[in-house]
Amino acid sequence: xxxxxxxxxxxxxxxxxxxxxxxxxxxxxxxxxxxxxxxxxxxxxxxxxxxxxxxxxxxxxxxxxxxxxxxxxxxxxxxxxxxxxxxxxxxxxxxxxxxxxxxxxxxxxxxxxxxxxxxxxxxxxxxxxxxxxxxxxxxxxxxxxxxxxxxxxxxxxxxxxxxxxxxxxxxxxxxxxxxxxxxxxxxxxxxxxxxxxxxxxxxxxxxxxxxxxxxxxxxx
Numbered sequence: 001x002x003x004x005x006x007x008x009x010x011x012x013x014x015x016x017x018x019x020x021x022x023x024x025x026x027x028x029x030x031x032x033x034x035x036x037x038x039x040x041x042x043x044x045x046x047x048x049x050x051x052x053x054x055x056x057x058x059x060x061x062x063x064x065x066x067x068x069x070x071x072x073x074x075x076x077x078x079x080x081x082x083x084x085x086x087x088x089x090x091x092x093x094x095x096x097x098x099x100x101x102x103x104x105x106x107x108x109x110x111x112x113x114x115x116x117x118x119x120x121x122x123x124x125x126x127x128x129x130x131x132x133x134x135x136x137x138x139x140x141x142x143x144x145x146x147x148x149x150x151x152x153x154x155x156x157x158x159x160x161x162x163x164x165x166x167x168x169x170x171x172x173x174x175x176x177x178x179x180x181x182x183x184x185x186x187x188x189x190x191x192x193x194x195x196x197x198x199x200x201x202x203x204x205x206x207x208x209x210x211x212x213x214x215x216x217x218x219x220x
């Protein structure tokens with residue numbers, strides 16, 4: 001279990017919405033996961049929450065709605081429709097894109113975006129469109145380079161460095177991290193970044209309950 005300030009394993013599904021009018025009241029804090037349809041969004045969410053929270057599929061593009069998961073009464077995880085790959089009718093693809101754009105432009109509770117990209121093919125045009133939008137809107141970004149287990153360590157580090165250099169040109173609040181839901185690479189970094197967005201920067205006096213503490217028997 002990840003040692004984080006938020007208890008991500010308690011996340012529960014709330015609703016799937018075709019547009020923002022069907023989402024929960026726009027208050028509190030939301031963190032959105034976005035990426036190309038084959039970037040591994042569902043796998044990342046499932047790894048973070050240590051449960052089968054989001055549906056995974058061998059067919060990219062199955063996430064057609066805005067899926068909402070509640071962490072507590074005013075903190076939510078959002079799984080946005082995948083973009084750029086799904087083999088679906090053009091009109092359906094346009095509908096997804098409208099829902100995605102509407103959410104990003106109008107949702108006031110959005111406080112951070114996790115942009116997931118295959119580490120072997122990062123920073124495609126649609127990825128950069130999303131990142132640039134977030135920068136213009138002063139919303140912090142975590143660029144999560146997924147499927148990092150597919151590369152050897154040296155190549156992985158080189159890819160992360162290259163993406164960092166490219167995104168540093170934007171002079172914005174962007175963090176870059178390699179990630180693998182299969183091997184757990186970058187999982188704690190993901191949780192800690194979300195902790196900061198939900199709870200503010202970590203301070204030494206903040207208590208993080210460890211497994212050993214939680215398993216101690218009551219004294220008699």
